[in-house]
Amino acid sequence: MPAQSHGSALPPFLLTRPAAQNVRFAARLRGRFGEAIRIVQSPLFEPRFLAPEIPDQDFRGVVFTSETGVEAFERLGIPAKGRAWCVGDRTAEAARRLGFDAISAGGSATELAQVLARLNGPLLYPRARHTAVDLGAALKDTETRICETIVYEQFPLPINEEANRLLVTSATLVAPLFSPRSASQFAQSDAVLDRRAQLFAPVMSGAVAKALEPAHPERVVVASRPDVVSMLAAIADLVATPGQP
Structure with missing residues (x-):
């Protein structure tokens, strides 16, 4: 869809994803709503990569629920080979670049669990310390066995000064939020309250x-x-509603 021309008429956007995802989503926003929109970036988390020992086991494949999980796996220095089951297209693309034969579940961890339930494992699941969906619990009544290994954690960050100013000087702002943990962190910030x-x-x-x-x-x-x-699309619906920002 071509960029719309009303960018300067829209309220500012506050992006709170990790830095790399913020940059990418900002580009998508400008592509959709025009170069004139104002975007403030204030990541609420940054990844801290860990170096756990991976069990010496013959896994049928690997499960990834985020691009950061793929990056964390790469940092472990383990050869990327065989099949990778991924939560969505972007994660699958990252896994393919690493060398996996990657399959996307279409975008949600629930859909990924449904795909994995048809397998019988064992599967390696390098994941974050905190996850939105407990895949192990979702698969407990199936024959699929996953070996969960924590390979990174998202370290919380305070809202930065530019975002603080935006929250007190703007009449309205649009803050897209992608995960329960980021929404909770955002909602409990004094600057937001x-x-x-x-x-x-x-x-x-x-x-x-x-x-x-x-x-x-x-x-x-x-x-x-x-x-x-x-x-x-949700943002477009929101900003197009009469009487709203």
């Missing part, structure tokens, strides 16, 4: 919306699917 701006939040799922409730956002729009394309 003490804001003067009206907060409009396109969110990836109902669980993200629930985590954001303590911030009392003025409006929340839930994406139709847990992917970037649907988030962009």
